[in-house]
Amino acid sequence: MKMGSLKDEAALYLKNFTLKVNNEVKLENISLDVKRGQVALIYGPRGSGKSLLLRAFLHLNEEIFEVVQGEGEICFFGKSVLDIERKLLRKEIAYVDTSFLNAISFFSLHEFMRLLKGDHFVIEDLSDEELDLLKVLEIDDLLIGDPNVPLGVFQPFQRLALLIYSTLVRNPRVIILDSVLDHLDDEVCTRVKNLLIDSKGDRTILLSSRYVFRFLDVADLLIYLKSGKILYAGSTEEFVKGSHSSF
Numbered sequence: 691m692k693m694g695s696l697k698d699e700a701a702l703y704l705k706n707f708t709l710k711v712n713n714e715v716k717l718e719n720i721s722l723d724v725k726r727g728q729v730a731l732i733y734g735p736r737g738s739g740k741s742l743l744l745r746a747f748l749h750l751n752e753e754i755f756e757v758v759q760g761e762g763e764i765c766f767f768g769k770s771v772l773d774i775e776r777k778l779l780r781k782e783i784a785y786v787d788t789s790f791l792n793a794i795s796f797f798s799l800h801e802f803m804r805l806l807k808g809d810h811f812v813i814e815d816l817s818d819e820e821l822d823l824l825k826v827l828e829i830d831d832l833l834i835g836d837p838n839v840p841l842g843v844f845q846p847f848q849r850l851a852l853l854i855y856s857t858l859v860r861n862p863r864v865i866i867l868d869s870v871l872d873h874l875d876d877e878v879c880t881r882v883k884n885l886l887i888d889s890k891g892d893r894t895i896l897l898s899s900r901y902v903f904r905f906l907d908v909a910d911l912l913i914y915l916k917s918g919k920i921l922y923a924g925s926t927e928e929f930v931k932g933s934h935s936s937f
């Protein structure tokens with residue numbers, strides 16, 4: 691293999707990446723590559739650094755913490771994310787975390803759709819594919835009600851389904867769902883997983899969760915994170931077979 695080819699082939703690539711937040715090391719020496727089209731599960735207990743790691747691809751930690759310092763490499767399709775304009779990164783990588791569920795509560799469906807599709811959007815503009823997507827996600831009935839009601843009146847899983855819809859219609863190259871699927875019941879979670887896989891194409895998907903077994907069926911790659919360090923990165927089969935599953 692040629693030097694550097696691993697980096698060029700990976701959708702997301704980290705090499706000896708260390709992240710300090712407010713001068714404390716929070717992610718340590720992370721090396722990882724997620725290939726185009728792979729589904730990667732980032733698994734780890736509360737506070738293990740899953741969100742910090744996922745947000746690093748979009749410079750989102752800088753918006754949350756006062757001092758953020760990174761060392762090592764962190765790349766998107768072979769290019770350092772530091773050299774990619776934030777706006778472009780956020781177009782190519784759709785990131786959803788649980789805080790979005792509350793954040794969108796104050797918007798009406800009408801406002802939410804206009805943010806997504808432009809100021810002149812009306813419900814009649816939705817394509818058949820988009821209507822089908824809303825149907826699969828079981829939120830098509832939201833279209834029947836008053837579009838000016840705040841989304842906060844709906845169930846959290848309906849808001850989550852709406853967020854999933856909004857990421858899929860943007861057709862990003864990478865989707866990152868940071869712990870959000872943990873908040874769904876088994877049946878809805880299975881439906882969302884199937885939808886993500888069925889509509890995936892060569893899109894890369896990163897899921898983070900505190901519950902490993904819930905996502906083993908869809909993950910090509912499993913990354914086990916604890917206290918900011920990778921303890922395992924590899925196939926789900928090896929993880930289950932090996933002693934790693936006792937982590």
Ligand SMILES: Nc1ncnc2c1ncn2[C@@H]1O[C@H](COP(=O)(O)OP(=O)(O)OP(=O)(O)O)[C@@H](O)[C@H]1O
Pocket residue numbers: 716734735736737738739740741742743869900
């Ligand atoms: N808002 C915050 N203020 C201060 N420190 C924080 C904050 N959020 C995270 N941290 C620090 O970063 C570490 C990693 O947190 P992170 O949120 O990435 O973990 P996580 O694995 O995503 O956890 P969870 O499963 O609870 O979402 C935490 O242990 C904590 O020390």
